[in-house]
Amino acid sequence: MDIDHRDQLVSGVVSAEWLYEHLDDPQVAIADCRFSLADPELGQRQYQESHIPGAYYFDLNRDLSGPVGQHGGRHPLPDVGTLTEKLRAIGVHSSNSSLENPDLENLGEPTLVVAYDNSRFAFAARFWWLLRYLGHEHVVILEGGFSNWQANYPVSNAIPEPKVGSFVPHVQGDRILDIEAVKSRKDRPGVVLVDSREGDRYRGEREPIDPIAGHIPGAVNYPWQMVTTSEGQVRSLAEQQQHWAELAHVEEIIVYCGSGVTACVNLFSLEMAGIRDAKLYPGSWSDWCSYL
Template sequence: MALPTLISVAQLHEMLEQKDLLILDSRFYLTDLEKGRQVYELGHIPGAVFVDLHHQLAGHETEQTGRHPLPEPEQLADTLMALGIDNNSQVVVYDDMGGAMAARAWWMLVQQGIEVYVLDGGFPAWQRAGYLIEAGENTPTPSTQRLNISYPWLVSEDDVVANFEAERFQLLDARAADRFQGENETMDPVAGHIPGAMNRPFMHNLNEQGMMKAPALLLDEWSGLLQDLEKPIVYYCGSGVTACHNVLAMNYAGLEAKHVYVGSWSQWAKRMLRKLDEANV
């Protein structure tokens, strides 16, 4: 069954009074973890509720995980109840980076069977359209329904290790080409990429206005990349966030995509450091 993907600002504007609509503002900045809430409070789409990617849509980072591991299922169930999300909700999530951050929330929710869309162009597109913006903070009405959370589309580090021998899937990295090639690593202690991975920077899914490219164009670009590929793809990035944008773009183009190695390069780099330390003992 086709997944819900994008919604336009015009469509969202027409839906604002809809009873079961919940709008999530997921603006997030890796180098300033407080900025997302700050810009939300300065101005957001009417009715939107802030969701914190770092604290609500990720678990605690450890020496064994990437920067943004998935929260435990019970933790996410608590979060969704607090946000007012249940099986009847229609969710729209947005950011100000072409969906790069919003796609993480979309990926986490859509695999729970929730009807969730990413706002095409995000907050900048809403502003360009001249629609109303409100300041302050909205407090959601908690849901009385607790969802049974699971992550069927999650790929683990062990799965990636086993795949070197099993060769069941192809890895695809969503980071910028220079980071993929190990030329400009500022986030993680080791530069490079997982052996055998291909590269499709998530920014290639967007046009100059930060909107998703047309489905036909995406289909052409992705088909050209994957034309000789017979294995399914597992998507990764730096910490399991922008990889979800490639999943979103693939589905928008009418292609099947689901699975993300959430640990991504930030977890794999830690693995490499441990192996180096073990070799030097």
């Protein structure tokens, strides 16, 4: 059954009601991205206990990040090939799959991938951003996360069988900047560097994770939690636009956080607000302070 994804793609989110009505649709795949920085195995345990029926688990450390080194931050971007195989195993088809592999026929529309977490988009937005980085625009986030779903719809502990997708990555390298590019561009006229962490971490009053407190010189602070309500509902389009009004006409926006994860919530919000060319510094403060 062909479905029209346009409304969901424009808003960037889907409701629990919409997802419930499309649980059995072969053009929809679901990614459970629950995670806890304080307890890295918690998300996996939660998934095994109960999840949205048909959802596949994506672990921040194992699936959505690469190996950690001396530099590069606490959550480097994952290996493209490895993530591609995982996306194929949950049945994701990309719009160009049949063009690049003539053996694949009648795939129809690209798969709409719905990501969710229970952390106000903190980890689902990382998944959302990664798919777009790999050239797959058909990805959205579930409004309200798992808690909202669980309060209204059935859950399951059944682990779905692997599928055979045809996802073909097309890396959008212009969406990221490394530390040298950030250094050379951040102080130029028309460039704004956005720190996505909580205000006290930005100001250097508290640093629970990284060895050095503070922020990159010249950065302005837009905490990622402002994108959603405390219940995990995304704020309205008007609120998103108002939130970013001062940056609506700057030439370039570079976004970072502690390790390139929650910065993606701000990138999601910027996209909602119509600001579509903001870039991610994946290493973020954890990379920057590793050189201090």
